[in-house]
Amino acid sequence: MNVRQRLSPARVVDAALELVDEQGVEALTLAAVAAKTGVATPSLYKHVASLGELRGLLGVRVLEEMTERFTSAVIGRAGDDAVAALMHAYRAYVREHPKRYAAMPMDPLHDELQRAAGVKLMEVMLATLRSYGMEGSQAVHATRRLRVIVHGFASIESSGGFGLPEGLDDTYDQLVRMYLDDLRGQS
Amino acid sequence: MNVRQRLSPARVVDAALELVDEQGVEALTLAAVAAKTGVATPSLYKHVASLGELRGLLGVRVLEEMTERFTSAVIGRAGDDAVAALMHAYRAYVREHPKRYAAMPMDPLHDELQRAAGVKLMEVMLATLRSYGMEGSQAVHATRRLRVIVHGFASIESSGGFGLPEGLDDTYDQLVRMYLDDLRGQS
DNA sequence: TTGCAAGGCTAAGGGCATTAGCTTTTGAGC
DNA sequence: GCTCAAAAGCTAATGCCCTTAGCCTTGCAA
Numbered sequence A, B: 001m002n003v004r005q006r007l008s009p010a011r012v013v014d015a016a017l018e019l020v021d022e023q024g025v026e027a028l029t030l031a032a033v034a035a036k037t038g039v040a041t042p043s044l045y046k047h048v049a050s051l052g053e054l055r056g057l058l059g060v061r062v063l064e065e066m067t068e069r070f071t072s073a074v075i076g077r078a079g080d081d082a083v084a085a086l087m088h089a090y091r092a093y094v095r096e097h098p099k100r101y102a103a104m105p106m107d108p109l110h111d112e113l114q115r116a117a118g119v120k121l122m123e124v125m126l127a128t129l130r131s132y133g134m135e136g137s138q139a140v141h142a143t144r145r146l147r148v149i150v151h152g153f154a155s156i157e158s159s160g161g162f163g164l165p166e167g168l169d170d171t172y173d174q175l176v177r178m179y180l181d182d183l184r185g186q187s
Numbered sequence C: 001t002t003g004c005a006a007g008g009c010t011a012a013g014g015g016c017a018t019t020a021g022c023t024t025t026t027g028a029g030c
Numbered sequence D: 001g002c003t004c005a006a007a008a009g010c011t012a013a014t015g016c017c018c019t020t021a022g023c024c025t026t027g028c029a030a
Helices: A009-023 A030-037 A041-046 A051-074 A079-096 A098-103 A112-130 A136-158 A168-186 B009-023 B030-037 B041-046 B051-074 B079-096 B098-103 B112-130 B136-158 B168-186
Strands: none
Touching: A009 A030, A009 A051, A009 A098, A030 A041, A030 A051, A051 A079, A051 A098, A051 A112, A079 A098, A079 A112, A079 A136, A079 A168, A098 A136, A112 A136, A136 A168, A136 B136, A136 B168, A168 B136, A168 B168, B009 B030, B009 B051, B009 B098, B030 B041, B030 B051, B051 B079, B051 B098, B051 B112, B079 B098, B079 B112, B079 B136, B079 B168, B098 B136, B112 B136, B136 B168
């Protein structure tokens, strides 16, 4: 029996992700998710506590996807090669899912799961920088600078904040080179 | 008569700005603005076309304030001195009004006024870089890199995205130095 | 086979944005 | 000072959305 696949929290997040990718965050409504999953709105509460929690789960999912992709981008590489690969993987993910990225708040303060997922992503960055022999606070600062650059660019690009997209690849290459030079100077 | 100051679009934006500063974007609701201005909700429509337009006006206001402050920060300075002053002024503004900054979308595509205000802000950056003798696309790239850094940091800091705020001043100083070194290399 | 828990549904309440249509105020021109 | 029209306010009402309550069905485990 049970022709129709039963719902689960994961499937709800799937639908929410589709919705965000197609129409942006403001379209993420329980009513729309319910329609997409073929269920009445209140039924979603059997799988998700609230719209707020769904947003949190969405953030966790995105952070996990990013962590996974950055990890495989970096594996087998070291030094400048690894850092450049990480930065390009970051931008590539955001270009594939711009609305999804723009949807994810940088503010994981109220969501423990999301905070944990964010920490894991940062650990990938930290580990990548370890091949430069950085330790302690020096490594923390270097990770922050990296984050500022990749997120700054991604945030502006994903929301169409750059005027014309002309030469954006060049701009990003310059940022990568700037950061690599910076690392060289610090070590 | 008329003890109570009559409402105007500017006063509506004032109230909205207060609301955002105090409680964040999600608290920006026409009902709340109406309460703060001592008026019934539908009366706001005599001054503002919709909640969306109010958000746009808010963005314009913030961009104008930033432009003004950055302009006076930069006036009378040149070269590295000017760039450093601009970057520090940017961060200072965002630290004073973190929620306000986080509220402003990077996406001015649907709002012509906001786009124009953004262009003016970028012109201040461009003008500041002109003392490096940059022209055309080189100047555009340099402006973009600057924007990525200041916005990236501001975006993360304003939404509490850095874990502990420990050493954030140092991190920012390093970013400033990184960018100045980068400019030196490009010229 | 029985019974219970999981998962679905309808009904209903409350908040918000927005529109319609009315009333009051105000100020410009006479 | 008076008139009257536009500006600015209000109440009523609609529709969408989140959320809760309470009920019904299904499927599985004992």
